[in-house]
Amino acid sequence: MELNIGIDVGGSHIDICKVNINNYKLEILDSFDITYYYKPIDLINKIIDNLFKLDLAGYEKINIGIALPGIVNTKKNYCIKCPNLKYFKEIDFNKIFFKKINKIFKGNIDLYVLNDANAGTIGIYKKFFNKFNLYNKDIVYLVIGTGIGSGAIINNKIVLGADYSAFELGHTKVYYPKTNYKNNLTKCGCGSFNCIETFASAKSLTDLFNNKYHKNYKGLKEIIQNEKYSKYKILFNDFAFYLALLINNIILTVNPYYIFIGGKIVLSLNYFKEKLFYFLKQNVKMIKINKEYFNKRIVFLKPFNNINEYNILGSAFAKDFI
Ligand SMILES: [Zn+2]
Structure with a gap:
């Protein structure tokens, strides 16, 4: 046994x-x-x-x-x-x-x-293998909370990379001004500037709000509980915009069958779902992003209250994907 x-x-x-x-x-x-x-x-x-x-x-x-x-x-x-x-x-x-x-x-x-x-990523692949018929299908997973974590299973293996930095999508960039750069850069936890997680994570949204309104909120939940929708709506619009750019890049590099999105940000899905669809339709031009694609191929996963089942399952099944 x-x-x-x-x-x-x-x-x-x-x-x-x-x-x-x-x-x-x-x-x-x-x-x-x-x-x-x-x-x-x-x-x-x-x-x-x-x-x-x-x-x-x-x-x-x-x-x-x-x-x-x-x-x-x-x-x-x-x-x-x-x-x-x-x-x-x-x-x-x-x-x-x-x-x-x-x-x-x-x-x-x-x-x-x-x-x-x-x-x-491995945990999700195992958990949803039957439901989404994942045999031989490539998937990408984004987990958006404090930062953006990500992983991919391609050809039935987890993508590791030569320097173990493959699929660190949170640290890819979608905007980097060449001129007047000092005023337009946002520092990232990795040491670099303007990584996408400095625009599109729960922490970055909180920081942006706090800076703009001179507040001291600890997280998005607190902002939503204490402020008017009209005041934080723009945050989620911006978030949807950057997430759409990231998804565009994922589709054009891997073109996975499914993109799974998890993490605490999914609790705020109602605030950005429609805008995300709108920006995806605007930005992704190589394939057609219609409602069916959006609803079937981009899967939002509710975050856990206690243990992270996907991480636990995935670590136990790691042997099959390395
Ligand atoms: Zn970074």
Whole structure:
């Protein structure tokens, strides 16, 4: 028998789940908050503690997938950098993991460490495989919250790239003024300027509103609760415009069968859906964007209240897509 474990590491929270790979049911083994100073070795110890709680004697094989919020060399299980976790930098997970696990389990163990948006893409592919008949179909996933995460499955494999930066669509650019540039640039968390996530993420919309009206809101939800629609309508129009440009670029690079859009921004879908359709129709000229395309090929996914099922499922199934 095989034991499958999926782990979703966020910037402030970790979920460790046992995954039934036949019916995709998740059993939460551990769920806890972390800080910027959480260490990779603490995560390894947590995983081992949780494995101890299970009866390992019944298993011949353990498959563990870890989704991390950063840049990962998945082929080597090597974490290059997670911007929101200080110590998740240049970490060889094979080294620190197998040193510990080999002491408690003698059977076969597979470990897969991957970027969380890539894990989410795999999770969505598995979850919706039957519903959307995804066999041999390319998909792109965008998760829009604080930033924009993204991933793609092409020819039945997750796209990793030579430097592990493939499908970092949030850091592609759609506008970069050549002249008078200092006044027209917006700095991005990656260190560059004018990345699309500085215009089209929940955080960027909040920042834009706060700057314009000299406010101090923590998020979009607060703005919607406290301000008049007429005041924040323009934010969502701008958001729809930039998202339409991004989708145009996705269609013209990969032309996927489906573009899945998830994350907290989907809670505000009513504020930007019509405009997004309008801008897509205006901007995408190589193919016809009609209502049918829009409603069938661009799929909005409601965000989760608790654990991110797609990231967990995807990390447990990573072995089939690498
Ligand atoms: Zn960037």
